[in-house]
Amino acid sequence: xxxxxWIAAALVVIGVYLSWxxxxxxxxxxxxxxxxxxxxxxLLRRASVAQELGTASVLDPASSxxxxxxxxxxxxxxxxxxxxxxxxxxxxxxxxFAEAPQVEAVRQAPGGEESLRELTEAVRRVPMARRxxxxxxxxxxxVRRHRVVRWFRLAGHAPxxxxxxxxxxxxxxxxxxxxx
Numbered sequence: 001x002x003x004x005x006w007i008a009a010a011l012v013v014i015g016v017y018l019s020w021x022x023x024x025x026x027x028x029x030x031x032x033x034x035x036x037x038x039x040x041x042x043l044l045r046r047a048s049v050a051q052e053l054g055t056a057s058v059l060d061p062a063s064s065x066x067x068x069x070x071x072x073x074x075x076x077x078x079x080x081x082x083x084x085x086x087x088x089x090x091x092x093x094x095x096x097f098a099e100a101p102q103v104e105a106v107r108q109a110p111g112g113e114e115s116l117r118e119l120t121e122a123v124r125r126v127p128m129a130r131r132x133x134x135x136x137x138x139x140x141x142x143v144r145r146h147r148v149v150r151w152f153r154l155a156g157h158a159p160x161x162x163x164x165x166x167x168x169x170x171x172x173x174x175x176x177x178x179x180x
Contacts, residue, residue, distance in 0.1 A: 021143070022154040028140040029158050035133035039164060042129040043086055046122035047074040050089060053119065058109035063096045087167035093123065097171035116174070123170045130164055137161040 053059065054068030070085075070092035077085035097103055106112040140161045143149060 018148070018152055018154065021146075021149060025140065025143050025149065025154055025158075028136065028143060029155075029161070032133070032136045032140055032161050035129070035136045036164075039126075039129040039133045042122065042125045043082075044075065046119075046126050047071045047086075047089060049115065049118045049122050050093060051075065053106070053115055056109070056111065056115065058106045058112050058115070059096065059102070063102070066092050067096050083164060083166045090167045090169060093119075093174070094169065094171045097173045100173045103173040120174050123174055127168045127170075130166065130168055134163045137163045 048071070050067050051071035054064045054066075054071055057064070059067065070089040074082075074085045074089040103116065107116055144155055144160070149155060
């Protein structure tokens with residue numbers, strides 16, 4: 001009889017552990033979803049501000065076209081091409097705002113100071129949002145690698161979490177301004 005009690009107690013402990021682990025994994029997946037939504041919002045904000053700057057006639061025509069096309073491509077990119085499009089927008093921002101005189105020219109234009117402030121904030125927030133998302137992905141992957149999670153299929157049908165890898169280095173002239 002005591003053997004049956006010990007077996008039942010062991011099964012209860014295992015069941016509680018499996019339930020706790022499944023709940024933890026579910027919370028991690030929810031955290032990934034929230035972090036991805038925040039990242040998407042920051043990327044959209046950055047692309048929108050860049051697109052506005054590209055059409056505002058405050059940049060030279062070549063810079064306007066480069067910035068507008070990169071921002072438009074980033075906003076319209078399908079999910080499997082999004083990382084590349086966002087990286088290309090980062091490269092376009094670095095090319096357009098590589099030097100302080102271009103930033104000054106935008107600042108002197110009507111509404112330029114406000115546009116630069118918005119762009120500086122957007123450019124600063126994208127790496128932070130991406131870091132939060134990738135940290136959540138890393139934590140979920142660590143839990144999903146455990147044998148118990150795989151053996152008992154505790155992840156259910158949730159897709160394997162993928163990090164968002166992109167070039168998010170800010171332009172030098174804007175990055176310097178962000179620290180001020």
